[in-house]
Amino acid sequence: MNRLIIFLIPIWVMLLSQYQAIGQQLITSDTTWSSDTIKIYNDIVVQYPATLTIHPGVYVEFQGNYSVEVTGKIKALGSANLPVTFTVADTNSFADTTTLAGGWGGIKFLQNQNDTSILNYCNFSNGKAIQPGSSPLNTYNEDLKGGAIYANGYASILIENSVFSNNMACFSGGAIMVINQQSCVIRNSFFHHNRVLAEGGAVWINNVIKIEISNSIFTRNQAIRFSETAWGTMVSGSGSAIWLGAQTNNSIIFNNRIANNISVNGALY
Numbered sequence: 001m002n003r004l005i006i007f008l009i010p011i012w013v014m015l016l017s018q019y020q021a022i023g024q025q026l027i028t029s030d031t032t033w034s035s036d037t038i039k040i041y042n043d044i045v046v047q048y049p050a051t052l053t054i055h056p057g058v059y060v061e062f063q064g065n066y067s068v069e070v071t072g073k074i075k076a077l078g079s080a081n082l083p084v085t086f087t088v089a090d091t092n093s094f095a096d097t098t099t100l101a102g103g104w105g106g107i108k109f110l111q112n113q114n115d116t117s118i119l120n121y122c123n124f125s126n127g128k129a130i131q132p133g134s135s136p137l138n139t140y141n142e143d144l145k146g147g148a149i150y151a152n153g154y155a156s157i158l159i160e161n162s163v164f165s166n167n168m169a170c171f172s173g174g175a176i177m178v179i180n181q182q183s184c185v186i187r188n189s190f191f192h193h194n195r196v197l198a199e200g201g202a203v204w205i206n207n208v209i210k211i212e213i214s215n216s217i218f219t220r221n222q223a224i225r226f227s228e229t230a231w232g233t234m235v236s237g238s239g240s241a242i243w244l245g246a247q248t249n250n251s252i253i254f255n256n257r258i259a260n261n262i263s264v265n266g267a268l269y
Contacts, residue, residue, distance in 0.1 A: 027072070033058050039089075043105070046072040048112055056121070057082035063089050065128060067105030070154075071112050078121030080161070085123045086148070094126055097136065097170065097197075103128020106146055106167075109154035113182070116156040123162065124148040129169035129177075136170035136197050136225075144170035145204070146177030147194060156183040164202065165192045172196060172243070173204035174221060179245075183210040191241070195222040198236070199243045199269070201261060206245025212252045213242065223263040239269030 018036040027046045034055040040062045046052045050072040054060070056079045065088075068074075078084040087104070088094075094102030106127040109117060127148030134141055142152070147167030151157055157178065164175035174194035178184045184205055191202035201221035205211055218241035225236050240263030244251055253268070261267045 027052055033060070037061060039063055040066050040068075040104075042066055044068045046070045046074060048072045049115075051075060053077070054084050056084065059085045059087075061087060061089050062104035065100035065103055065105050068107045070107060070109045070117065073112075073115040074107070074117045074119070076119045076122050078161075080121060083121045083123050083163075084119075086125070086127075087123070088126045088128075091126050094128065094166070094168070097130050097168075098132050100128065100130065100132065102126065103147075103168065105129070106148050106150055108146070109149070109151035109157060111153045113153070113155050115154075116158060116183075117154070119149075119157070119159045119162055121161045122159075124164045124175065125166050127167040127175070129173075131170070139171060141171070144172070146173040147175055147196075149173075149176045149178075151176075151178040151181055151184070153180045155181065156185075157181070158183075158185045159189060160185075160187045162189045163192070164189065164194055167194045169196045170198070172199045174201045174223070175203060177204045178208055179206045181208045184208050185210075185212045186216060187212070187214050189216045191216065191218045191221055193220050195224075196237075197223075197225040199223060199238045201237075201240040201263060202242065204239070204243045205251075207247040210250050211244070213256060214252065214254050216256045218242070218256065218258045218267070219260050221261045235264055237263045238265040239263060239267070241267040243269045 020035040054076040131143040147169040174196040201223035223237040240261035
């Protein structure tokens with residue numbers, strides 16, 4: 001009997017270590033997530049100069065519409081066989097724009113002109129950038145932008161070998177929205193079924209010094225809105241796959257496949 005107890009205790013400890021629950025947390029020093037599953041129960045802040053490193057195979061599951069705000073740095077370094085996953089526990093009501101339910105709040109990169117965050121072999125699904133009760137076309141409301149990733153005033157983001165599927169924003173960037181940044185590089189990634197009501201069904205970028213979007217696939221993304229007016233139904237929307245603003249002078253878009261996306265004003269706008 002004693003030998004049986006000694007045998008079971010290490011197994012119990014091993015299983016417990018595979019799961020980690022995180023409530024509201026301010027990360028001020030270098031931190032690593034390596035558990036099989038990280039369950040998020042509140043907003044997370046990665047404060048400068050801290051780095052959050054996420055190991056291959058980690059499954060980050062948000063228990064509601066919570067976000068990760070980054071003024072430090074993230075290194076989410078998955079692998080082909082063990083991607084890092086960001087998703088929400090309950091996807092019911094995801095398509096309902098009158099509620100935050102059904103999605104998580106995305107990763108928000110803010111006000112850091114020094115660092116580069118790296119997202120390699122990551123899967124992003126059911127990011128949801130809306131604000132119930134507000135106009136979905138309010139260009140000044142930052143809560144309506146960037147379903148999975150929102151970046152404003154951050155130095156550089158490198159995204160490679162990643163999948164963005166079923167993410168949503170009201171105004172811009174169904175999957176990714178980037179503005180006022182030095183560099184945004186997206187390579188070898190897959191964008192599928194992301195949607196927005198105005199601009200950039202998958203990706204929206206403006207006022208970024210260096211842009212590269214290469215070797216990626218964009219399919220079944222949408223930038224479209226149906227509005228009832230006195231004259232009938234009005235349909236609007238621009239850039240079902242990619243929307244680039246006027247202040248994007250050094251943009252390299254090459255070797256991508258763009259097919260079966262839906263918008264009024266083009267797949268690449």
